[in-house]
Amino acid sequence: MKPEDFLELTLKAARAGAAVLAARASFSPATGHIATDSKSAAGDWVTEFDRNAERAVRDVLRAARPQDEISGEEYETTTVENPSGYRWSIDPLDGTVNFVRGIPFFGCSVAVFGPADNAPDGAWLAGAVVAPALNVEYFATRGGGAWMRSSDVQSGEYDDAAAVRLHGPDASSDARILATGLGYDAARRAYQVAALAEMLPDFANIRRLGSAALDLCLVAEGKLDAYAEFGTQEFDWAAGALIAEESGTPVRRPSSGDGTRWPDWMVAGEVNVPRSPRRTPDPQSILDDPIKHRTGAGKSSGGVVIVRDALPDDYLEIRRITHAAYVTGGYFGSAEEPYMQRVGNVADRHEDALMWVAERDGQVVGSVTLARAGEKWADIAREDELEFRLLAVDPNVQRSGAGSALVERILAYAKTLPDVNRVSLTTGSDWLPAHALYNQLGFQRVPDRDWYVPGTDIKLVVYAYEISEH
Structure with a gap:
């Protein structure tokens, strides 16, 4: 017609x-x-x-x-x-x-x-x-x-x-x-x-x-x-x-x-x-896999954690969770410090980097930012690496399975990128639960790459995961 x-x-x-x-x-x-x-x-x-x-x-x-x-x-x-x-x-x-x-x-x-x-x-x-x-x-x-x-x-x-x-x-x-x-x-x-x-x-x-x-x-x-x-x-x-x-x-x-x-x-x-805020560039990426992460009985409550691209509607929750995680962790006295102000500008972060959230029971309970070498939000990434930063889980729902769900999805996504041979990250030197998670998932400590938050004396330690196959 x-x-x-x-x-x-x-x-x-x-x-x-x-x-x-x-x-x-x-x-x-x-x-x-x-x-x-x-x-x-x-x-x-x-x-x-x-x-x-x-x-x-x-x-x-x-x-x-x-x-x-x-x-x-x-x-x-x-x-x-x-x-x-x-x-x-x-x-x-x-x-x-x-x-x-x-x-x-x-x-x-x-x-x-x-x-x-x-x-x-x-x-x-x-x-x-x-x-x-x-x-x-x-x-x-x-x-x-x-x-x-x-x-x-x-x-x-x-x-x-x-x-x-x-x-x-x-x-x-x-x-x-x-x-x-x-x-x-x-x-x-x-x-x-x-x-x-x-x-x-x-x-x-x-x-x-x-x-x-x-x-x-x-x-x-x-x-x-x-x-x-x-x-x-x-x-x-x-x-x-x-x-x-x-x-x-x-x-x-x-x-x-x-x-x-x-x-x-x-x-x-x-x-x-x-x-527009960035999202995973490949529409057939790992994020479109219908498989969701089911939390185990050892977590604070059973259920399903969904990892998806962040949306502008999520910005306030991402900011709140990031601030809560960093301040609760004792790295910053308040959300008013310059570094916290920078990472709290979620819209700016999302314009220049991929950002994912973990959602459970309809609520955002964690987030992470991904970057490649040379990009605005990359700190330690090398040319063949995918770096993830600012992985934060709501302190009110720790042991929800959100952290492991995010990391597992990052690894799965990295394996779809032919020019990525390694996943790297920085984490607090005394964030022992995070260290245990990364060790469990196959990450290795790389002490010679440890890094300081700009303008502070806060030392972050580096972990890396070698991708053996794509």
Whole structure:
């Protein structure tokens, strides 16, 4: 099918969802109350309007195309026998907080992904964002341009003849405006705010409107010059990104697919975003092995320790654990000392080094940083070595199995790197449990490489593990 063949259905589905929302558009918090549930954090709300709107969209799509898959924010992806190869992505209410508080910047977003010419892996084919409180709808098809027009979903009136083609922001503007958004998790926000400070010198001002879908549409319309947000998910940007792209605006979608497992930047317009936090470069690395580490009966409690790449949402816990481990170990009097301040800047560390965490029962209980020779966070690594640093386990959950799980994964990962012949590390001279662990796993002491923490008289001892085969 051609992209334009999906446009009518895309609009019909988005309008159906928007019609559910339109009942709210006519009153403010002073004249009505909406019950909310929290999904992940305070302010991350979901309402019955979200759920009802998504059901309305799904009903339209299922009736017309029963063999298509449907994914959405509020309900699981549908599975069908003999799938068509096309998948719909729904955000039934983008801008829920605005909606609840009576702020008119919210809408229903629908887009379809599937086979396309010159796109071996598929492409976004059609998308629509309908904003009932603004009486406007935006839509686009792949190769067919981006458009907007007035839309009254309550009356069902749409002025097809009055559709206006969108051409993106004015490249000659000398007072550019950047749109962005912030996550609900404190660590995620801290990273986003720091990144925003890096981007702001190229802009005259910023806007934080509360709807990624409408931010992208306003870039397509030229009212905003650029949009950049870290950590959005596919349903947030699926339709809006296509609309911005078809307006002629350069678009960068997250490299991590739907954004669920690995957060990344969604960008529209000319904006230089900071590097995303580093993760294991090989997507088929040891970290994608489904085998998890089961702790033994001798540990403080049985269970499973999962080792995974660190995410910005983990930064506060990594900082807390690192500080607690070092201060509790007696190496530093407080977290205010310069070295502790440096290692406590987890976002900076993650930009330049791989960082993993150990997670048990949904809680981060340990972390480690990996580096190669010449990299910013390498202390002792030689050219053929993988060094791990700052391995810290929460003092409150020692003997959880987190330390051994991290080290075992490091060794397994190192064996996948053909140019690595050795794993090296530094540890405290009197951290005897750590010494016992490294000896148990086959590490050897290398006294002639012992190292001092810069600016201190703290001596760290060196262990190394020889890799006999890859």
